[in-house]
Amino acid sequence: MINEMWYTSLTKPPFAPNDIIFVPVWSFLYFTIIVSFLFYFFKKQEHKNLGYVYFLIQLMLNFLWAPSFFYLKNIVLAFVVIIFLDIFVFLTMKKFYSISKVAGLILLPYFLWILFASYLNLGYLILNKAL
Secondary structure: OOOHHHHHHOOOOOOOOOHHHHHHHHHHHHHHHHHHHHHHHHOOOOOOHHHHHHHHHHHHHHHHHHHHHHHOOOHHHHHHHHHHHHHHHHHHHHHHHHHOHHHHHHOHHHHHHHHHHHHHHHHHHHHOOOO
């Protein structure tokens, strides 16, 4: 279980959304991630392995962020993870787009959301003097 007392004690950065927004947003985003992958997977074309590598790396980073932030309470580590996540989602989008424009474009909301999440993570880091 997430240590809610620790999280709620943090100073929130400007524009931090209400916690209730995260479940529907992430549900939608995970759906788009799956749909994007399926468009990429079923596109008959060679030289797709790099896209699979980028996809798996970004997925692993996505799953590492929450434990880094909430369970380890390590805002700095979470920030490092999310910066790499930003990079690998961008690389995944670019590679997917080169094979299937739809697969690449479907990842755009995910990319924009994690850029926003990166801003929030940095805000938590600065405002809570986690450096």
